[in-house]
Amino acid sequence: MLTLQMKDAPLIRDPLSRTGCGHASRGVNGGTPPILDEKTRPWKKLVNVSLTGAAGRISNHLLFKLASGEVFGQDQPLALKLLGSESSVQALEGVAMELEDSLYPLLREVSIGIDPYVIFKDADWALLIGAKPRGPGVERAAILDINGQIFAEQGKALNAVASRNVKVIVVGNPCNTNALICLKNAPNLPAKNFHALTRLDENRAKFQLALQAGVFYDKVSNMTIWGNHSTNQVPDFLNAKINGRPVKEVIKDTKWLEEDFTITVQRRGGVLIEKWGRSSAASTAVSIAHAMRSLVTPSPEGDWFSTGVYTTGNPYGIADDLVFSMPCRSKGDGDYELVQDVAMDNFLWGRIKKSEAELIAEKRCVAHLTGEGNAFCDLPADTMLPGEM
Ligand SMILES: NC(=O)C1=CN([C@@H]2O[C@H](COP(=O)(O)OP(=O)(O)OC[C@H]3O[C@@H](n4cnc5c(N)ncnc54)[C@H](OP(=O)(O)O)[C@@H]3O)[C@@H](O)[C@H]2O)C=CC1
Numbered sequence: 001m002l003t004l005q006m007k008d009a010p011l012i013r014d015p016l017s018r019t020g021c022g023h024a025s026r027g028v029n030g031g032t033p034p035i036l037d038e039k040t041r042p043w044k045k046l047v048n049v050s051l052t053g054a055a056g057r058i059s060n061h062l063l064f065k066l067a068s069g070e071v072f073g074q075d076q077p078l079a080l081k082l083l084g085s086e087s088s089v090q091a092l093e094g095v096a097m098e099l100e101d102s103l104y105p106l107l108r109e110v111s112i113g114i115d116p117y118v119i120f121k122d123a124d125w126a127l128l129i130g131a132k133p134r135g136p137g138v139e140r141a142a143i144l145d146i147n148g149q150i151f152a153e154q155g156k157a158l159n160a161v162a163s164r165n166v167k168v169i170v171v172g173n174p175c176n177t178n179a180l181i182c183l184k185n186a187p188n189l190p191a192k193n194f195h196a197l198t199r200l201d202e203n204r205a206k207f208q209l210a211l212q213a214g215v216f217y218d219k220v221s222n223m224t225i226w227g228n229h230s231t232n233q234v235p236d237f238l239n240a241k242i243n244g245r246p247v248k249e250v251i252k253d254t255k256w257l258e259e260d261f262t263i264t265v266q267r268r269g270g271v272l273i274e275k276w277g278r279s280s281a282a283s284t285a286v287s288i289a290h291a292m293r294s295l296v297t298p299s300p301e302g303d304w305f306s307t308g309v310y311t312t313g314n315p316y317g318i319a320d321d322l323v324f325s326m327p328c329r330s331k332g333d334g335d336y337e338l339v340q341d342v343a344m345d346n347f348l349w350g351r352i353k354k355s356e357a358e359l360i361a362e363k364r365c366v367a368h369l370t371g372e373g374n375a376f377c378d379l380p381a382d383t384m385l386p387g388e389m
Pocket residue numbers: 052053054055056057058059083084085086087088089091129130131132133170171172173175197198199200201229279280281284
């Protein structure tokens with residue numbers, strides 16, 4: 001639906017206030033709503049984007065991309081609603097100040113808070129980025145539990161207050177299982193609308209193939225990441241294309257594809273941490289923008305993108321009731337369909353089954369958070385987040 005709004009309507013901010021529910025919002029203009037004048041023109045209806053971990057490093061890149069119109073386009077005004085915690089609320093105010101000082105014409109509202117029931121209210125998009133990193137000596141089962149509790153709580157809040165068609169992208173690790181926990185705690189929202197971010201892995205895979213083939217990376221298409229965002233993820237070189245030709249016709253070195261390429265993509269996050277001392281933030285933000293854009297613009301003819309989605313009756317034979325990265329296409333309406341006709345061989349299927357087994361094991365660890373009884377944790381020894389190797 002189109003509504004009339006003034007292009008140069010001011011950013012709406014209420015005077016700095018804190019309510020009993022832990023919401024803080026900053027303000028100029030005394031909370032005065034934008035006033036239409038004669039120079040009104042059609043603008044799209046305001047989109048509400050809620051982010052968690054908004055004081056974190058990924059958000060610090062992503063927020064400015066969103067506000068600039070890079071994701072939704074130059075005719076789409078938006079409100080940014082930032083969730084933090086008691087300890088990050090000052091940092092959040094700093095983030096809000098920087099957004100305001102950037103004078104983005106599309107940015108109509110910035111609110112900050114520590115209560116997901118306030119920050120997720122009417123959210124059209126929920127970008128769940130905040131999660132505790134796994135520190136030294138912390139068992140993977142423990143991090144699944146600690147972060148799982150956050151995502152269970154946030155799922156409940158989304159269920160209660162978000163738009164009934166909210167699109168949820170889970171970034172905080174372990175993102176596939178966190179997304180599963182979140183959707184299980186949001187039974188009134190379509191499970192199909194929940195995603196786990198594997199677009200960074202897709203981008204990393206495209207770059208490696210382009211480098212090896214000596215082409216620019218826009219020549220690499222049909223790149224699927226299957227499965228879990230972990231070191232058992234499966235970058236699919238069987239179906240990917242370079243200049244429209246199967247990768248295996250362009251890169252004839254099967255050993256490189258099966259070993260070097262696959263391992264490089266699986267471990268890219270960890271190598272980056274070793275080099276830089278911190279995990280990918282800018283490229284992750286870029287990949288979140290790509291993931292969102294792939295849902296709000298029609299997929300190019302013949303191509304697809306990867307995203308972790310809820311498995312229910314998929315055409316590949318992957319177990320139901322997981323969040324598993326698969327090839328998808330979109331008409332640009334925020335929704336997606338699975339790509340039906342992909343090739344499978346023994347190598348690819350074997351790797352997919354391993355990633356599936358890992359996700360099934362993760363699911364058993366969080367049964368207490370998905371309403372499926374008592375948790376039982378028997379994770380495979382080689383289960384790692386990309387950043388943990
Ligand atoms: N799926 C993927 O491809 C990828 C996923 N990730 C995951 O994304 C998640 C977030 O990563 P990233 O943004 O780098 O993490 P950060 O460590 O920068 O932020 C995480 C949290 O730390 C707190 N925080 C950050 N900055 C401040 C501050 N200045 N003051 C107070 N608190 C602060 C915030 O929590 P709070 O406000 O609640 O206190 C924030 O949510 C991690 O789980 C990471 O593993 C990372 C890369 C790729």
